[in-house]
Amino acid sequence: MTDQPPPHERGPAGAVKQSTSQLGTFGLVIFLVGITFAFGWLIYGYLIVRRDFPHEQVTLPAWLWFSTFVVLVSSVTLQSSLVLARMNNPRHAKRALAVSIVLGYLFALLQVPGLVELVAAHRFDSDAAARLYRMMFMLVGVHAAHVVGGLVYMTAVLWRYRGIDVEVSQAPVLRNLCIYWHYLAVVWMILFVTFVLGRGMSPLYEL
Secondary structure: OOOOOOHHHOOHHHHHHHHHHHHHHHHHHHHHHHHHHHHHHHHHHHHHHHHOOOOOOOOOOHHHHHHHHHHHHHHHHHHHHHHHHHOOOHHHHHHHHHHHHHHHHHHHHHHHHHHHHHHHHHOOOOHHHHHHHHHHHHHHHHHHHHHHHHHHHHHHHHHHOOOOOOOHHHHHHHHHHHHHHHHHHHHHHHHHHHHHHOOOOOOHHHO
């Protein structure tokens, strides 16, 4: 479904705005492709380390399970904000965006005690076993950095639309925001499943 500008924006100015939005989406996609390779190599590195500890049971704190649920709900509410904007329901679109921001910050906050608990549980492990958990911390930390970027992005969008309607003309901005946040939610789910189920793999030269 393409985002059609309202009638008063279908002239030259509207065409420029639409072109700028498309360019922004293209740049965002290129950025996401780049960080996908980064996450891919980090996950690969984790699985190589995981291979050295095939019987190590990785127990994730309940905080991380709760945060997983929260990020999935936030992804749904953010998508509903875009749908409502396209339906020209500005009041509810802005409300859904605000709820998504609150859930996003809650997701980040829930991960803090989760990581603290993980560190406390494994701080006396051997140096070798600690490598596994350091890789976990690195993966979660890199993801958290992008989450913070997403929260700043969402907060800036809500601030930009303070006092005005979030309507169909703003749908392209919300669409780009949805792409980025959905991406982070999918990456987190991949990390979470990898931590729960990943048993390790052989390095490339042994495949």
